Structure formats: structure tokens, C-alpha cells
Amino acid sequence: MPATGVDVWDKTLQTTNIWLDEIMERMGPDRHTAWHALGAVLRALRDRLPLELAAHLGAQLPLLVRGTYYDQWHVGGQTGLPRTLDDFFAVVELNLGNTRPMSSAEATAAVFRTLSNHVDRGQIRKVVAALPAPLRDFWLDCEAG
Template identity: 45%
Template sequence: MSTSMGVTALDHSVQETNVWLKAIDEQLALESRHHAYNALRAVLHALRDRLPPEVAAKLGAQLPIMVRGIYYEGWHMATTPTKERHLDEFVAHVGRELPPRFPIDPLAAARGIYEVLWERLDPGEFEKLMAHFPAQLRNLQG
């Protein structure tokens, strides 16, 4: 019986991840779910790397299981948090995480992902998360 529950949980996580990717695809007017995945991954990694490890873990705990896997992929906790204080530094970090010739600029990707996070996460928790960023990095959502 537990095997069935485990598969159901994974199926639900796949569905939930697809809902997130569809929301990102629509928010950013991208041409594919693959681009939505790349944008989500790039911005989540830039956010994660800018946060103190204990705050990064709190954000990770709020994400759907599969999105959480994307978030933690390749994380080296000892090298965080980065010291990006200005918008251009953060956007450059997002840009380094995006594949070459990505169809939208990194700032637009970051703004779109912030919007989706704002919609999908608990607003109070998202506000606490944003309090750990300098004002320039806090106010990306339109």
C-alpha cells in the first residue's frame, strides 16, 4: 500500500511542477516549457545562492517536491550567501545560470519568476524571504 501512496505523491508532484511551469510560460510569454524550466532554475539558483543557508532551506521547504529538487541541484552551501547587493549583479548571476541565447533577458526572467513565487508561496513567508535581500533585489515583482 505504501508503494501506491509513494507513486501518487510523485504523480502529484509532477502535476504540480507542470502547473508551475505553465504559469511561468504564461507569465514570461516563453515558447516552451523547457524555457520555463530554465528560467525557474536560473532564478531559484540565484535566490538560493544569495540567501543565508538556513533561510535558503526555509524557501526550499515551501517548494513542491520536484521544484525543490531543481532548487537544490548543485548547491554548495559553503559558498553562500553571495554578496550581490545591486540589481545588475543579481541579474548577471541569473544570466550565468541561463543557457546561451535564452529568448528573454535575465531581468525579465527574474521579474516573472518573482511574480510566480509571489502567487504560489505563502505571501507572509515570501515577505520574510525578501527581507533578507537589499531593496534593489527585493522589489523585482511589478
């Protein structure tokens, strides 16, 4: 029996739960934590990408995930983009807000791997290529293992 009776909502719930399950495999069995990690990393990534690429990535996300991706986005309002891995992790940590303490590096690795598993490979290549070298290398390491 469908969860909502509306195909598009049932599909996005199913897909989102698959993504959360993958994140939980790396971060532990807490769906709430996985959801917050997903949103925190996606928003940090979105703000690091050129506008057009950020929009193209957003279009690849499940509808429900797309909502957290675009939450609090102020187009053109980004300054001081993180260039180092530690700077990126600091942004993720800030985006995590009032969730239980977790490693921003672990959250980032889990989300990057999930994105690599589910988003069009060509789109992922463009996203990774747009990142500064330390973050790009971290993503590629996440994909490898």
C-alpha cells in the same frame, strides 16, 4: 489516469506544470525555457539568502522544483553576493547557461511572481525582507503587476 501511478510524483508533476504555465504566460509558450528560467532564478535567489532561510524556502517548493533549487548548492561557499539588481540578473544569466537567449530580468520577474502566488505568504515576506533594497523593490513590483 495518473501519470506515474505514484501519488507524490503525480502531485509534484501537476504542481510543477502549474508553475511552468504561469512562467510561460510571461515568457512565451516554451516549457523548456520556463523550466530553465525557474531553476536559474531559484539558484540565484538561494545563494543570496541566509542558510536557514534558503532551507525554509526550499521546503516550500514542490518536490520536483526542489531538485533544481538544490542542484549545485555548495553550502558556505558563497562569496561576493549580488547587492545590485544588475548583479543579480548577471547571476541568473550565468545560471541559464546554454539555454536559448532570454532576458534575465524577465525570467526573474516571472519566477518571483510565481513564487509569490504559490509559496506561503509569511515565507515570501521573510525572503523579500532578507534581500538588498534594489532586489526587494523589484520583487514587490513583480507582485504588484
